[in-house]
Amino acid sequence: MxxxxxxxxxxxxxxxxxxxxxxxxxxxxxxxxxxxxxxxxxxxxxxxxxxxxxxxxxxxxxxxxxxxxxxxxxxxxxxxxxxxxxxxxxxxxxxxxxxxxxxxxxxxxxxxxxxxxxxxxxxxxxxxxxxxxxxxxxxxxxxxxxxxxxxxxxxxxxxxxxxxxxxxxxxxxxxxxxxxxxxxxxxxxxxxxxxxxxxxxxxxxxxxGEPLPLQGGAIEAPGQLAQHYSPGKPLRLGAQAAQAGEFLIGFGALKGDCTLSATGDLAEAAARLYQCLHEAAASAKPRIAVAEIRETGMGAAINDRLRRAAA
Structure with a gap:
């Protein structure tokens, strides 16, 4: 046991x-x-x-x-x-x-x-x-x-x-x-x-100073795999609204079943990202949709995780 x-x-x-x-x-x-x-x-x-x-x-x-x-x-x-x-x-x-x-x-x-x-x-x-x-x-x-x-x-x-x-x-x-x-x-x-x-x-x-471009090569650190952070369900990005059977993760003005940040705060969204994904994974709805997150500041890191989760 x-x-x-x-x-x-x-x-x-x-x-x-x-x-x-x-x-x-x-x-x-x-x-x-x-x-x-x-x-x-x-x-x-x-x-x-x-x-x-x-x-x-x-x-x-x-x-x-x-x-x-x-x-x-x-x-x-x-x-x-x-x-x-x-x-x-x-x-x-x-x-x-x-x-x-x-x-x-x-x-x-x-x-x-x-x-x-x-x-x-x-x-x-x-x-x-x-x-x-x-x-x-x-x-x-x-x-x-x-x-x-x-x-x-x-x-x-x-x-x-x-x-x-x-x-x-x-x-x-x-x-x-x-x-x-x-x-x-x-x-x-x-x-x-x-x-x-x-x-x-x-x-x-x-x-x-400015970084060097990334090129293909050995995996040197965690999080570099193309598919990662998976919630175990199909995940749609850039949603404007939920479709039938989707658990909606909202952001800003778009409220969802779980909302990353009602005020559009990217630090709050980052802190709540996995909590919302865990809730979506545990829900009865078979698919997940996520509101559009702007690609600035911490939004770049949030979108990186979401793209790998959707792969």
Missing amino acids: DVAPEILAPDAAGLARAGEILRAGGLVAVPTETVYGLAARADRVDAVAAIYRAKGRPDFNPLIVHVASLGTARRLAVLDERAENLAARYWPGPLTLVLPLRDDSGLAPAVTAGLPTVALRMPDHPATRRLLAETGLPLAAPSANRSGALSPTQPRHVVASLGASVAAVIDGGICSRGLESTIVALRDNGWQLLRPGPIGEAEIASVL
């Missing part, structure tokens, strides 16, 4: 129990400001393998490693002046940096899917920051859901998707940002935006 995961409070006792599970090589779902992550110690092959097994994740898809400090980041990767500047400005926060991996990083090879780079982030959630600091471990932590499915922004989403595959869930409430981190890869001759997120391309460009 499957055993439901432990639900841990984000207090000293809960974090101590989470640390015990992680040190032993187990899986713990952790809250971040973006989405819940499925965490395991990044320095053990068996622990990282458990992430891939639980998610049903393809092994060519690298994992983001979460760190407690810049010191840890410097031990795992090579940070040049650009990386240091971005970290000083945006960490802790929703920015992931893809950087050259150090030969002596000690990370399990599956974390980077055999690539010479590693994706690093310092999350901005008090419970997970304490957990990282108290365990002293870098934690590999992709989103805490089955691969390709909707990302979780609250504990019940994790339990519904992963069930007994995860030992425990730290209940940190609803994620404040609700959208996965921006991923930036630093290259010898510039930088590339691998995944749009809460920190917009224009904001990064104001620090680093």
Whole structure:
């Protein structure tokens, strides 16, 4: 009989129990400001393998490693002046940096899917920051859901998707940002935006200059697969109204069965995106329609997730 995961409070006792599970090589779902992550110690092959097994994740898809400090980041990767500047400005926060991996990083090879780079982030959630600091471990932590499915922004989403595959869930409430981190890869001759997120391309460009164009190649970070974030139902974008059998996700003046933001606020829409998609997936209606979202600011990241969900 499957055993439901432990639900841990984000207090000293809960974090101590989470640390015990992680040190032993187990899986713990952790809250971040973006989405819940499925965490395991990044320095053990068996622990990282458990992430891939639980998610049903393809092994060519690298994992983001979460760190407690810049010191840890410097031990795992090579940070040049650009990386240091971005970290000083945006960490802790929703920015992931893809950087050259150090030969002596000690990370399990599956974390980077055999690539010479590693994706690093310092999350901005008090419970997970304490957990990282108290365990002293870098934690590999992709989103805490089955691969390709909707990302979780609250504990019940994790339990519904992963069930007994995860030992425990730290209940940190609803994620404040609700959208996965921006991923930036630093290259010898510039930088590339691998995944749009809460920190917009224009904001990064104001620090680093214009990005290099993306070209086909190896998957270097999560969220680059053409089909991802799937609600498991046909999804129509740019809707002006609901058609028969559609669960309508509204925005602005277009009210829906679930509305991202009645005022057209893109930050609110990002925070509510997965909540509305989860509601649509659970509804009796066989199809989903989503109102048009303007392609400015955080709207670019929202539309990126919706296009992949509709693929």
